[in-house]
Amino acid sequence: MNMKEVLDRLAVHLSDVDHRAIVLTHSKIDQIRFSRNKLDIGISYDETKFKVFLAKRYDGQRKTIEFEGSTEEDVLEKINFFKFSLDKLPPNPLYGGMNEISYSYPKPRYDEKLLEMDAKGAVEQAIEAALSAGAKRVAGTLYIYDTETYLKTKFTEGYDRNVYASLSVRAFIDKTISGHRVNSVSKSSDFDPEETGRKAGEMAKLDNMNRIKVPAGKYKTILGPLAAAGLLGTIGRMTSAAAVVMGFSPFTFDKLGKKIASEKFTFISSADKEFIGYRLFDEEGVPVKETKIFDKGTFKTHLHSTSTANLLKAKGIPAEPTGNAGILYPHARQLIVEPGDSSFEEMVENVDRGLFVSNVRYTRFQSYVTGDFSTIPRDTFLYIENGKIKGSVRGLRLNGNVIEFLKNIRALSKDRYPIYRREAEIPTVTPYLLVEDVAFTEAR
Amino acid sequence: MYMKDRLLALVEEALRLGAKYAEARFYNSPSTSIVVQNGNPIQIVSTTDFGVAVRVIYENGMGFASTNRIEEITELPKKAIKMAKAAQRKNPIKLSEDKFEKVSYKVLQKKSLGLEDRIELLKDLDKHVSEGIERSTRTFMLHETIERRVFVNSEGAEVEHEIPRINLFYNLTVMANGDAESYMNEVGRSGGFERFNEDLFDEVRRNMLVLKDVLENARPFAPGTYDVILGPSVIGLAAHESSGHPMEADRIFGREAAQAGESFIDPEGERRLGKRIGSEVVNVVDDPTVEGSYGYYLYDDEGVKARRRYLYKEGIINEPLMNREYAAVLDTLSNAAGRSSEFDREPIPRMSTTFVEPGDRKLEELLEDIKKGIRIETYTERNIDDIRRNQRYVGSDARYIENGEKKFRIRRPVIELTTKTRRSSIDAVGNDLKFYAGECGKGDPMQGVPVRMGGPHVRMRNVYIFPAPRGE
Incomplete structure (x- = not known):
């Protein structure tokens, strides 16, 4: 089936709407899940999805609707139904228009060698390496993704293809002693199941130190890449202009242009870099680009589609589309933190009394608007005293406020790690972070 | 061919290819979501969970393959077996020896609402909840899905069901004196809109008033x-x-x-x-x-x-x-x-x-x-x-x-x-x-x-x- 021709045929039926975007994705994904050193299941996904956005002008205001379908016939039927449903719907005051520029995009770049890998062999290699490094049992998942995207709007059309893989290995010495490592790659040369398994095993071994009872309180804290990616993904999501409007963000419009984070923190939305979240264009055809959300601590911009940017501009707030996914609700496709100049070891040396949190899970907010949250350290969790790791810690919960957290970043490592996994759904490239005054509470 | 017969044919094909056990499922569940923010409908999305999957046990491995591409459905038994081969264990996989039935059931909606009526419901709810509160944001997301599923396996199960499910998620924030307090919750039922009534409106309103009261009247307490x-x-x-x-x-x-x-x-x-x-x-x-x-x-x-x-x-x-x-x-x-x-x-x-x-x-x-x-x-x-x-x-x-x-x-x-x-x-x-x-x-x-x-x-x-x- 020629996908481009399918989109052309569907577009004919949408000539009378003002704005339209049809995104067709065809995803082929292979997955192997494993636990207790054995393979649990092999899964193959093969899915075609049409995503259609329509906007039509009525008396100076626009009405919008979105729908999905899986076949050309299905989408055609929905087009005919929803096109006329628009007449009866109220206008959408939060729709400010979409990209009206025609672009030409570069040819997609991807590494097909990833699709040729021996998935079973890679998983077995990772398990074996983790066991050799000291783990008693190993669990995880390997995904291999191959996604093609076709886009057609009234103004532009494009094609993209992305191939990437992500291996997640969690190694256990017992139920509460574990280490976790993720290897998320878009290049076959970066895929290393042996190292991923071995490092997970080594992290478990590091966690297998004498348990130290650490009281609740504030600590200088080093966050490993898994922990940092989990929190930064949440923070990245909050920088969407739509999140602010809908009450899901503390990054209100009055904070724009202000230094609200640490001087050392530069946070970029950038799907143009060839990591796992690499893409050519967003859902309205705006080419992806590098957007500094925070530049040396200054909050530079929210994430914008043409719609949210136009709405803000109408209120006198400068805004430009940032090339992100989502027409009504822009969100990052890939987040990147600029590196620092420390090594992990130097960070540890600079901690007089503090903690190392390798991973977090279950981050929840008291209020998205105030930004108060807590999250639970998991896997390797260590106490540091006078620049030395003294033992492992359990039972503490990390408390924070996202703005305080960003303000208190004191150092970043020079090495960075691309992370994409269940608890970091936005691909994030992050260094280790050293954060001052992180509050920990304790279950009794 | 009727979908159940197509699924049975997939199971039969998987067994023919050597599977010890096979099952097939077809889901066709349309959903509609409406988001109303501060009284304005800002997003209406219609989606469908539509597709077929086959799961097999082949030798000592379990494999699963799915697709929503009609032309690929007949390939699923072969793909599931390929995935089972890629996930072989040392020991055989056993399933419990349950008894199965040929059965079909359906939950009826006593009250259904069209798209415009649902938008009106959310706008009315927003008005009821925000009345008299000076500064607040309210986001309501109403989601309805008609869950239609057909399942068969190689041990005699043939189950079809249709269950409508409705969910209302809401996020409320009240602001005062440079401070804010928020609350999120959801309400969900299988069936129709019959329970989306005054009681629900009053419950959401109560939660909103709590936020206002917290900001205005909360007093400190000692740990x-x-x-x-x-x-x-x-x-x-x-x-x-x-x-x-x-x-x-x-x-x-x-x-x-x-x-x-x-x-x-x-x-x-x-x-x-x-x-x-x-x-x-x-x-x-x-x-x-x-x-x-x-x-x-x-x-x-x-x-x-x-x-x-x-x-x-x-x-x-x-x-x-x-x-x-x-x-x-x-x-x-x-x-x-x-x-x-x-x-x-x-x-x-x-x-x-x-x-x-x-x-x-x-x-x-x-x-x-x-x-x-x-x-x-x-x-x-x-x-x-x-x-x-x-x-x-x-x-x-x-x-x-x-x-x-x-x-x-x-x-x-x-x-x-x-x-x-x-x-x-x-x-x-x-x-x-x-x-x-x-x-x-x-x-x-x-x-x-x-x-x-x-x-x-x-x-x-x-x-x-x-x-x-x-x-x-």
Whole structure:
């Protein structure tokens, strides 16, 4: 089936709407899940999805609707139904228009060698390496993704293809002693199941130190890449202009242009870099680009589609589309933190009394608007005293406020790690972070 | 060809190719979501969970293949076997020896609403909730799905169901004096819009007024040990998070170790089936067959007939939630907990309607002999560690109690305790029962399934409570 021709045929039926975007994705994904050193299941996904956005002008205001379908016939039927449903719907005051520029995009770049890998062999290699490094049992998942995207709007059309893989290995010495490592790659040369398994095993071994009872309180804290990616993904999501409007963000419009984070923190939305979240264009055809959300601590911009940017501009707030996914609700496709100049070891040396949190899970907010949250350290969790790791810690919960957290970043490592996994759904490239005054509470 | 016959043909083909066991599923579930923000409809989205999947056991491996491309459906048995070959184990895989039926069932909607009527409903709700409140943001997301599923397997199961499910999620924030307070919750039912009435409007309004009251009237309280009354919303959440999740058999046996996590229950240790875990006044139940529940079903996604299960009986660890693979590990029959959220997801052990059974005490009786205490009716932030032992609940609607009477409102009291402390601190269970809906996330890729949770008011003794740390 020629996908481009399918989109052309569907577009004919949408000539009378003002704005339209049809995104067709065809995803082929292979997955192997494993636990207790054995393979649990092999899964193959093969899915075609049409995503259609329509906007039509009525008396100076626009009405919008979105729908999905899986076949050309299905989408055609929905087009005919929803096109006329628009007449009866109220206008959408939060729709400010979409990209009206025609672009030409570069040819997609991807590494097909990833699709040729021996998935079973890679998983077995990772398990074996983790066991050799000291783990008693190993669990995880390997995904291999191959996604093609076709886009057609009234103004532009494009094609993209992305191939990437992500291996997640969690190694256990017992139920509460574990280490976790993720290897998320878009290049076959970066895929290393042996190292991923071995490092997970080594992290478990590091966690297998004498348990130290650490009281609740504030600590200088080093966050490993898994922990940092989990929190930064949440923070990245909050920088969407739509999140602010809908009450899901503390990054209100009055904070724009202000230094609200640490001087050392530069946070970029950038799907143009060839990591796992690499893409050519967003859902309205705006080419992806590098957007500094925070530049040396200054909050530079929210994430914008043409719609949210136009709405803000109408209120006198400068805004430009940032090339992100989502027409009504822009969100990052890939987040990147600029590196620092420390090594992990130097960070540890600079901690007089503090903690190392390798991973977090279950981050929840008291209020998205105030930004108060807590999250639970998991896997390797260590106490540091006078620049030395003294033992492992359990039972503490990390408390924070996202703005305080960003303000208190004191150092970043020079090495960075691309992370994409269940608890970091936005691909994030992050260094280790050293954060001052992180509050920990304790279950009794 | 009728879809069930096509699925049976896929099963037959998988067996012909050498599979020891095969099953096929077809889901065709249309959904519509409407988002209304501060009274304005800002997003209307229609989607469909549409596709076919085949799962097989081939030699010592389990394989699963799915597609929504019509032309690829006949390839699924071959692909599933290929994936099973890529996931071979050393030992054979067994499934429990359940009995299967040929059955079809359907939940009717007593009241249905068109798109425009749903938008009007949300606009009316927004108006009712925000009246008289100076500064606030309100976001309502109404989601309706008609879950249509067909399942067959090589052991005689042929199950078809149609269950409409409706969910309303809302996020409320009230702002005053440079400060803000927020609350999120969801309401869900299987069936139609018949329960989306004045009672719901008033409940959401009450939650909004609590936020205003917190900002205007909350008084400080000292960290310390208090007697606590927890409302059905908090107890329901605890029943789900710290009682239900650790009883999922795949967690107990480590299959979710790299994803949702494991369980404090240890099949070979001190905390195993049959051992006491908590107070004998506590029973925790999971029951998929509660009519009208958001987590309702009569047959699970492996074709097994559903029934009520006591997860904990009089404080004893009683019966885990099992799909067929883990029922076989425990040498028993499945208790129909195998659920797959979408056509392309494998069935894994999940909850449905999980609740603490009511006791015999009136709320006034629970309150009357509390000298110094805190009553928490609803919660805001909450989380729990991945073996379900260390948990936290932050109160939203919360008051200080003295000599059995509510004295003043307090802000964000935090209970952070272990499952053992929580269960052993309970000394009385109320005779009321209320339910709340939720989407439960688990698995990899993430599977969100509709669930319901609830319980009565419960009293706990000597619990350490402190005000939530806040940003400066």
